[in-house]
Structure formats: structure tokens, C-alpha cells
Amino acid sequence: SQQTEQEVGQQLLxxxxxxxxxxxxxxxxxxxxxxxxxxxxxxxxxxxxxITAKVTDKLNQAFTE
Structure with missing residues (x-):
């Protein structure tokens, strides 16, 4: 069966x-x-x-705390 786009997105997450x-x-x-x-x-x-830069910034903040 084919997965819906939402299911694929959830799987990726x-x-x-x-x-x-x-x-x-x-x-x-x-x-x-x-x-x-x-x-x-x-x-x-x-x-x-x-949003790559925003994600990277937030991850950097999270790992330096």
C-alpha cells in the first residue's frame, strides 16, 4: 500500500x-x-x-548548554 505524504513525513521525523x-x-x-x-x-x-540555518542554530545552542 502507498503511504500518504503525511505518513512519510512522520516516518522521516x-x-x-x-x-x-x-x-x-x-x-x-x-x-x-x-x-x-x-x-x-x-x-x-x-x-x-x-529553515536550515535556524535548525542548525538551535541545535548548536542545545548542544552547548
Whole structure:
């Protein structure tokens, strides 16, 4: 059976480290993100849509505390 996009997204989150999951969930909530795509799944996106720097900053903060 084919998985829905939401199921695939949930599976990807589960495979990530718990800290990455936590940071992503926090950013999704605080930034009001309604759609989160993997870079490889996107044909084009303006740089302003990328949350990579925010995720990296939050992970760096978490691991230096």
C-alpha cells in the first residue's frame, strides 16, 4: 500500500534524532510553518523559505548548554 505524504513525513521525523525532532517541532510551531519539505523534493524555492540555518542554530545552542 502507498503511504500518504503525511505518513512519510512522520516516518522521516521518527528516523531523525530526538533533538532534531524537538527543534523542528518547535520551529514549526513558533514560525507557523504549514508545510515542510525535504530539499531533494523541491524543484525550486527561494532561500527565504529555508529553515536550515535556524535548525542548525538551535541545535548548536542545545548542544552547548
Amino acid at each position: 521518527q528516523e531523525m534524532s530526538p533533538k532534531v525532532q524537538e527543534v523542528l517541532q518547535e520551529l514549526i510551531s513558533t514560525e507557523g510553518i504549514g508545510l515542510l519539505l525535504q530539499r531533494g523534493s523541491v524543484i525550486h524555492a527561494d532561500a527565504g523559505y529555508s
